[in-house]
Amino acid sequence: MQIQPQKNEYAIGIIDSGVGGLTVAKEVMRQLPLETIYYFGDSLRCPYGPRSETEVFQFTKELVAFLMQFPLKALLIACNTATAVSLVYLKKKLSIPVLGVIDPGARAAIKASKNKKIGVIGTVGTIKSGAYEKSLKRIQPTMEVHSLACPNLVPLVESGNWNGVDSYDVVAESLAPLPKEEMDTLILGCTHYPLLTQPITQVMGENIAVISSAEETASELSTILYHQNLLAQKQTNQHRFFTTGSSDNFARIASDWLGKSVYAESVSLSTMKDCLA
Amino acid sequence: MQIQPQKNEYAIGIIDSGVGGLTVAKEVMRQLPLETIYYFGDSLRCPYGPRSETEVFQFTKELVAFLMQFPLKALLIACNTATAVSLVYLKKKLSIPVLGVIDPGARAAIKASKNKKIGVIGTVGTIKSGAYEKSLKRIQPTMEVHSLACPNLVPLVESGNWNGVDSYDVVAESLAPLPKEEMDTLILGCTHYPLLTQPITQVMGENIAVISSAEETASELSTILYHQNLLAQKQTNQHRFFTTGSSDNFARIASDWLGKSVYAESVSLSTMKDCLA
Numbered sequence: 106m107q108i109q110p111q112k113n114e115y116a117i118g119i120i121d122s123g124v125g126g127l128t129v130a131k132e133v134m135r136q137l138p139l140e141t142i143y144y145f146g147d148s149l150r151c152p153y154g155p156r157s158e159t160e161v162f163q164f165t166k167e168l169v170a171f172l173m174q175f176p177l178k179a180l181l182i183a184c185n186t187a188t189a190v191s192l193v194y195l196k197k198k199l200s201i202p203v204l205g206v207i208d209p210g211a212r213a214a215i216k217a218s219k220n221k222k223i224g225v226i227g228t229v230g231t232i233k234s235g236a237y238e239k240s241l242k243r244i245q246p247t248m249e250v251h252s253l254a255c256p257n258l259v260p261l262v263e264s265g266n267w268n269g270v271d272s273y274d275v276v277a278e279s280l281a282p283l284p285k286e287e288m289d290t291l292i293l294g295c296t297h298y299p300l301l302t303q304p305i306t307q308v309m310g311e312n313i314a315v316i317s318s319a320e321e322t323a324s325e326l327s328t329i330l331y332h333q334n335l336l337a338q339k340q341t342n343q344h345r346f347f348t349t350g351s352s353d354n355f356a357r358i359a360s361d362w363l364g365k366s367v368y369a370e371s372v373s374l375s376t377m378k379d380c381l382a
Numbered sequence: 383m384q385i386q387p388q389k390n391e392y393a394i395g396i397i398d399s400g401v402g403g404l405t406v407a408k409e410v411m412r413q414l415p416l417e418t419i420y421y422f423g424d425s426l427r428c429p430y431g432p433r434s435e436t437e438v439f440q441f442t443k444e445l446v447a448f449l450m451q452f453p454l455k456a457l458l459i460a461c462n463t464a465t466a467v468s469l470v471y472l473k474k475k476l477s478i479p480v481l482g483v484i485d486p487g488a489r490a491a492i493k494a495s496k497n498k499k500i501g502v503i504g505t506v507g508t509i510k511s512g513a514y515e516k517s518l519k520r521i522q523p524t525m526e527v528h529s530l531a532c533p534n535l536v537p538l539v540e541s542g543n544w545n546g547v548d549s550y551d552v553v554a555e556s557l558a559p560l561p562k563e564e565m566d567t568l569i570l571g572c573t574h575y576p577l578l579t580q581p582i583t584q585v586m587g588e589n590i591a592v593i594s595s596a597e598e599t600a601s602e603l604s605t606i607l608y609h610q611n612l613l614a615q616k617q618t619n620q621h622r623f624f625t626t627g628s629s630d631n632f633a634r635i636a637s638d639w640l641g642k643s644v645y646a647e648s649v650s651l652s653t654m655k656d657c658l659a
Contacts, residue, residue, distance in 0.1 A: 136492050138522055208608060215413050216601045244604065244613065245415060324493045327521065328605050331485060336521065 113338050115178035116141040116345075117326065120168040123151030123348075124355065125259070125296040126183025127362050129206065132323035133181070134344075134363070137330070139337040141344060145172050148350030149374070152259060153186040154228030161230070165191040169199075170380040171347070171372060177201055178335050181322060185227055185295050189234035202329045207231075209325040210292045210318035211240035215248070217314040218290040222249040224283050224313075227294030229254045237294055251288055255279040255295075262297040276304040283309075290314045300362075347372045390615050392455035393418040393622075394603065397445040400428035400625075401632065402536070402573040403460025404639050406483065409600035410458075411621075411640070414607070416614040418621060422449050425627030426651070429536060430463040431505035438507070442468040446476075447657035448624070448649060454478055455612050458599060462504055462572050466511035479606045484508075486602040487569045487595035488517035492525070494591040495567040499526040501560050501590075504571030506531045514571055528565060532556040532572075539574040553581040560586075567591045577639075624649045 119130050123146045130144050145168050147153075153161050165187045169180065179202045180195065182188045188205030196203045214223050225237040232254040241248045261267055261275050283291075291313050293299060299317045306315055330336045344367075348355040352371040359367040396407055400423045407421050422445050424430075430438050442464045446457065456479045457472065459465045465482030472480045491500050502514040509531040518525045538544055538552050560568075568590050570576060576594045583592055607613045621644075625632040629648040636644040 136489075136521070138524075202609065209605075212413075212601060212604050212608075215604070216597060244413070246617075247415075320493060324489060325605050327489050327492075328486075328602050329609060331489075332479065332606060340523075 112176075112178055113335055114141070114341055115176045116143040118169075118172040118175070118177040118180040119144045119183050120165065120172060120180070120187065121146050121183040121296065122153040122164075122187065123148040123263075123350070124358050124362070125262070126181075127359055128296050128299045128317070128319040129181060129183040129322050131363055132319045133326060136323045136327055137337075139340050140330075141337070141341065143172055143175055143177065143345045143347070145347040145372070146349070146355060148348045148355060150349065152228070153184060154230040154256075154259065156186075156230070158190050161186055161190045162194070165195075167374075167377045167380070169195060171377045173199070174380060179204065179326060179330065181326060182206065183296050183319075183322070185231040185236070185318070186234075189231055189236040202333065202335075204322060204326055204329065206296060206318040206322045207236050207294070208240050209321035210294065210316055211237055212244070212325075213316045213321040214290045214292050215241065215245055217316060220289050221245065221247060222251070222288040222290075224251045224253065224288045224291040225294045226253050226255045226258075226280070226283075226291065226298065228259060229256055231294050237292060249287075251283055253280070253283055258301060259295065259297045262300050267300045268303070272301060273304045273307060276301055277308045280305070280308050285309060285313065288313065290316060292316045293318060345370065349374060349377070389453075389455055390612055391418070391618055392453045393420040395446075395449040395452070395454040395457040396421045396460050397442065397449060397457070397464065398423050398460040398573065399430040399441075399464065400425040400627070401635050401639070402539070403458075404636055405573050405576045405594070405596040406458060406460040406599050408640055409596045410603060413600045413604055414614075416617050417607075418614070418618065420449055420452055420454065420622045420624070422624040422649070423626070423632060425625045425632060427626065429505070430461060431507040431533075431536065433463075433507070435467050438463055438467045439471070442472075444651075444654045444657070446472060448654045450476070451657060456481065456603060456607065458603060459483065460573055460596075460599070462508040462513070462595070463511075466508055466513040479610065479612075481599060481603055481606065483573060483595040483599045484513050484571070485517050486598035487571065487593055488514055489521070489602075490593045490598040491567045491569050492518065492522055494593060497566050498522065498524060499528070499565040499567075501528045501530065501565045501568040502571045503530050503532045503535075503557070503560075503568065503575065505536060506533055508571050514569060526564075528560060530557070530560055535578060536572065536574045539577050544577045545580070549578065550581045550584060553578055554585045557582070557585050562586060562590065565590065567593060569593045570595060622647065626651060626654070
């Protein structure tokens with residue numbers, strides 16, 4: 106019983122293909138301000154979207170093995186592509202709670218939708234996996250789901266121009282195939298997309314609820330930590346940010362997105378591989 | 383491993399002081415349409431709001447003991463007053479997940495609020511317990527909470543005139559003491575209040591997010607069932623409704639609120655007491 110208080114102060118591990126998962130990290134900081142985050146972004150091998158399942162699965166295992174060196178109390182897979190490929194495996198493999206970004210978004214959409222007609226946008230990989238559709242229909246078999254891959258949105262965010270003058274046009278063109286009049290809820294099925302919430306909301310109109318998986322995943326983490334008596338009791342957070350890419354680049358983007366100064370640590374791929382059992 | 387598939391089809395127990403918790407039951411039916419509900423309302427001894435803690439605690443234990451005769455996979459305490467008094471005890475005592483209505487509402491409010499200033503309305507008992515304030519501040523110690531007891535709202539709902547012409551005036555008068563300009567989120571801290579969402583939203587204005595604990599509790603139940611591999615796999619639901627009061631009255635109100643024909647079973651207090659260990 107003496108381990109319990111210590112364990113509450115363990116960090117929450119967050120992995121992502123790069124910087125996109127910072128939208129989830131930011132929401133965790135906002136909704137759970139006492140918690141400590143260890144974030145690991147695989148910027149060197151980003152994006153995961155167009156890669157094979159085998160490759161994404163292998164990369165994800167490497168990220169997890171590295172973070173699991175530290176005492177963690179929960180793990181968030183803050184990348185839709187990695188969630189689709191590895192969530193079931195990691196939930197079985199690890200003894201701590203593991204959360205992906207797909208199910209929280211699906212559950213929130215079910216809560217929001219009155220007419221049971223939901224749209225999902227994501228990367229080619231996520232949409233092809235059908236993961237959102239499966240998650241939605243497992244709970245509500247009669248749900249009507251309109252899925253759309255939007256390959257131009259991640260590059261728009263990564264370019265740093267997500268609030269530029271062109272972003273509305275790119276978003277409008279990407280979302281054009283969605284049957285807006287038939288659905289009342291849209292899931293942002295990619296952790297990059299919350300940065301485009303404004304143009305997306307503008308394009309979709311005010312009658313369509315826009316669900317950010319970042320916000321919902323943080324909320325679900327809060328629920329899980331509470332029910333497992335794992336909420337941090339005191340503010341001892343000392344977040345750490347690791348990247349396989351340039352630590353300077355990562356720190357610059359993270360500081361910008363999180364609105365506070367971030368120091369990032371560079372991790373080499375060989376170090377990561379050494380961590381694998 | 384053969385018990386698992388059976389357990390997924392067990393019912394979800396819901397207890398309440400009377401009919402108020404039907405707002406939670408309705409949300410569970412909407413968000414988790416495959417699940418079976420066993421609902422028990424203590425209409426004979428309703429309301430719980432003005433009763434002593436000891437009495438509410440005793441009554442709640444009796445309701446739980448009766449429902450636990452059936453194979454349940456989770457228990458919802460769909461009454462704020464009962465949650466404030468018995469959640470900690472029941473979580474320790476029972477081996478199934480136990481959810482109250484206070485923490486889900488608090489977590490949803492934390493997610494919704496941008497300025498960290500939140501209002502809470504509830505019965506005298508709930509507000510006096512300070513349960514929402516504790517729940518909010520455990521996660522966000524800097525949260526500013528404005529609590530207000532609204533003793534006139536439950537009678538308004540129970541009278542059946544919740545969508546009558548006078549309801550706006552009663553709501554406006556009840557909410558008048560809230561500093562609306564200083565908060566961006568309002569928690570409906572009583573399971574009766576979702577029936578007054580329309581006049582409450584009208585009075586509060588469109589800039590204040592109104593959080594229904596009914597909706598959030600159902601969503602949290604969905605999360606917990608998923609993470610414990612307890613989601614129902616097939617539609618075998620055969621809901622049952624028990625009441626300590628008149629089964630005809632209960633059935634009439636429940637049919638009206640749930641929008642479908644409901645058959646209610648009457649339970650005598652002596653039967654309940656026999657169930658206590």
